[in-house]
Amino acid sequence: MYHTVSRKSVVRVPPDRLGENYNDVVSQLARGSLEGRLDSEGNMIVLIHAIELDGNGRVVHGDGGVFQSIAYDALLYSPVVQEVVDGHVVDVIEFGAFIRFGPFDGLLHISQIMDDKLDVDEGGKRIVGKETKRDIKVGDRVRARIISVSLNEKSPKDSRIGLTTRQPGLGKFEWIEEDRSKKSKKEKGEVAA
Numbered sequence: 001m002y003h004t005v006s007r008k009s010v011v012r013v014p015p016d017r018l019g020e021n022y023n024d025v026v027s028q029l030a031r032g033s034l035e036g037r038l039d040s041e042g043n044m045i046v047l048i049h050a051i052e053l054d055g056n057g058r059v060v061h062g063d064g065g066v067f068q069s070i071a072y073d074a075l076l077y078s079p080v081v082q083e084v085v086d087g088h089v090v091d092v093i094e095f096g097a098f099i100r101f102g103p104f105d106g107l108l109h110i111s112q113i114m115d116d117k118l119d120v121d122e123g124g125k126r127i128v129g130k131e132t133k134r135d136i137k138v139g140d141r142v143r144a145r146i147i148s149v150s151l152n153e154k155s156p157k158d159s160r161i162g163l164t165t166r167q168p169g170l171g172k173f174e175w176i177e178e179d180r181s182k183k184s185k186k187e188k189g190e191v192a193a
Contacts, residue, residue, distance in 0.1 A: 001077070001078055001080050001081075001083060002046075002075065002076065002077050002102070002168075003075075003078075004075055004076070004090070005073070006071055006072070006073050006074075006078060007036065007071070007072060007074055008065050008069065008070065008188065009030065009069075009070055009072070009073050010068065010069050010070070010182070011026055011029045011030045011033065011067070011068050011070055012029070012065045012067055012068075013025055013026060013029060013057065013065055013066045013067075013068055013106070014064075014065045015064035015065055017029075018066065019022075023053065026051065026053065026070060027051045028066050029046060030051055030070055030072065031051075032046055032083075033046060034048050036103070036156065037156065038151060038153050038156050039076070040079055041078075042151050042153075043074075043076040043077065043078040043091075043105070044054060044076065044077045044078065044102075044103045044170070044187055045074050045075075045076060046074075046075045046076065046077050046102070046103050047074070047075040048060060048071065048072045048073065048074045049073055049074075049075075050072060050073040051070055051071075051072045052070065052072070053068060053070060054061065054068075054069035054071045054072050055069055057069075062099070062129060077102045077103055077106060078136070079102075079106075079146050079149050079151075079161055080143060080146065081098055081146055081147065081148065081149055082147075083145070083146045084105075084143060084144070084145050084146075084170070085099075085101040085102070085143070085144055085145075085146060085163075086101060086141065086142070086143050087099040087100050087101030087102075087106070087141070087142055087144065088139060088140065088141050088142065089136060089137060089138050089139060089140045089142060090101055090138065091125070091138065091154060092120070092121075092122065092125040092126055092137065092138060093120075093122065094120055094122060095109060095110050096108050096109040096110045096127075097113070097127060097136055099142050099144055099163055100181070101144075101177055102159055104156075104159060105157075105161070106146065106157070106161035106162065106163040107160070107161065107162055107163065108144060108145070108163045108164070108165060109162065109163075110127065110138075112147070112156075112162070112163065112164040112165065112166055113127060113136060113165055113166070113171075114129055114132065114165065114166060114171065114175075115136065115166060116129035116130060116131050116132050116134070117129070117130040117131070118130065124132055125137055125138040125139070126138070130156060134172070134175055136172055138162065139175075140172050140173075141172070141173045142171065142172055142173070143165070143169070143170050143171065143173065143176060144163040144164060144165050144170055144171075145163065145164050145165075145167060145170060146161060146162070146163060147162045147163060147164050147185075148160070148161065148162035149161050149162075
């Protein structure tokens with residue numbers, strides 16, 4: 001789930017950067033130190049903007065840098081169990097597919113793809129249903145539900161997020177559309193009878 005917040009922080013400006021445009025340097029350093037990291041509440045800081053200096057910088061004895069307080073707005077994302085997300089397939093491996101949604105990749109385990117026996121074609125980067133012949137491959141757009149979340153604070157890219165597409169209204173976008181039109185045709189046929 002995405003949300004925005006206003007926050008404060010402190011950025012250290014090293015002495016060798018003090019001759020540059022101070023506001024630009026503070027903004028660059030703030031983005032570099034905050035974006036792409038998890039905050040203390042488990043939210044990924046996707047983007048910070050509207051960065052403003054909050055008072056004068058402080059110099060600490062024995063450190064040639066300036067510690068500058070800032071105020072900023074942040075766009076945060078936190079994956080929530082049961083949340084429905086749209087993403088695309090970025091990799092297919094022996095035990096499933098990795099789906100990129102927002103700033104995270106989640107694993108769509110082979111047992112959570114569909115109600116069919118599946119063949120994995122690692123070379124072709126696709127998974128195919130034996131009976132339905134439906135396939136999922138790198139680049140496909142997918143709608144999935146988050147079923148488990150385990151965030152890694154030290155390395156957010158190594159977080160583990162489990163996904164499923166085994167429920168109505170979930171799966172590859174083409175499957176969802178096929179199922180809708182089948183249901184619509186069936187309803188029209190029942191109404192006419």
